[in-house]
Amino acid sequence: xxxxxxTPKFRVLKTGQSMTLLCAQDMNHEYMYWYRQDPGMGLxxxxxxxxxxxxxxxxxxxxxxVSRLKKQNxxxxxxxxxPSQTSVYFCASSNFAGVVSRxxxxxxxRLTVL
Amino acid sequence: xxxVTQPEKLLSVFKxxxxxxxxxxxxxxxxxxxxxxxxxxxxLQLLLRHISRESIKGFTADLNKGETSFHxxxxxxQEEDSAMYYCALPAGSGSARQLTFGSGTQLTVLP
Numbered sequence: 001x002x003x004x005x006x007t008p009k010f011r012v013l014k015t016g017q018s019m020t021l022l023c024a025q026d027m028n029h030e031y032m033y034w035y036r037q038d039p040g041m042g043l044x045x046x047x048x049x050x051x052x053x054x055x056x057x058x059x060x061x062x063x064x065x066v067s068r069l070k071k072q073n074x075x076x077x078x079x080x081x082x083p084s085q086t087s088v089y090f091c092a093s094s095n096f097a098g099v100v101s102r103x104x105x106x107x108x109x110r111l112t113v114l
Numbered sequence: 115x116x117x118v119t120q121p122e123k124l125l126s127v128f129k130x131x132x133x134x135x136x137x138x139x140x141x142x143x144x145x146x147x148x149x150x151x152x153x154x155x156x157x158l159q160l161l162l163r164h165i166s167r168e169s170i171k172g173f174t175a176d177l178n179k180g181e182t183s184f185h186x187x188x189x190x191x192q193e194e195d196s197a198m199y200y201c202a203l204p205a206g207s208g209s210a211r212q213l214t215f216g217s218g219t220q221l222t223v224l225p
Binding site for chain 2: 004033035040041042043044045048058059090092102103105106107108
């Protein structure tokens with residue numbers, strides 16, 4: 001099992017460009033999440049999904065959109081990138097089991113917006 | 115609102131010394147708390163969760179409801195313990211599968 005994978009690993013964008021980050025999991029997990037990691041701020045939840053076809057906003061959703069067309073994939077889109085979106089983005093997934101389940105993380109995508 | 119506070123951004127200890135990474139929380143109800151770890155160039159992974167009451171890699175953490183703390187402890191630190199550590203708890207009773215993370219503590223174990 002590959003677990004949680006993310007594509008791409010690195011990306012540099014110019015302000016105003018758009019891009020999509022892909023997250024894929026092969027563990028048949030119901031829940032998927034997108035976080036951003038910034039120095040001194042820990043991980044902050046951008047959007048999450050509790051199942052195929054559903055998405056919900058997290059703590060910092062502005063400037064991002066997501067889609068969960070297939071259970072195994074969770075896409076994060078930046079329509080018009082801004083320098084404030086320079087960050088490391090992590091995807092995670094978890095089971096529908098118990099009150100709070102362990103989250104499995106991807107390797108991260110390092111995004112720089114110039 | 116649920117909140118996790120990790121007061122130390124950086125923590126350095128010598129190999130063989132005890133280490134304690136602090137985590138304080140605010141939560142209504144009985145929280146389920148986690149410690150996640152990120153080693154250099156690796157992905158974030160679960161270290162331990164309080165509900166399991168387990169010891170992983172020599173680390174333990176006890177939930178203290180009176181002090182609202184979930185400090186991570188290890189009696190004898192090793193160089194391979196150097197990593198970023200995050201404390202986390204559920205974001206809310208209505209969205210129990212989300213986690214709120216603290217800002218993290220970078221632990222460096224010196225030789």
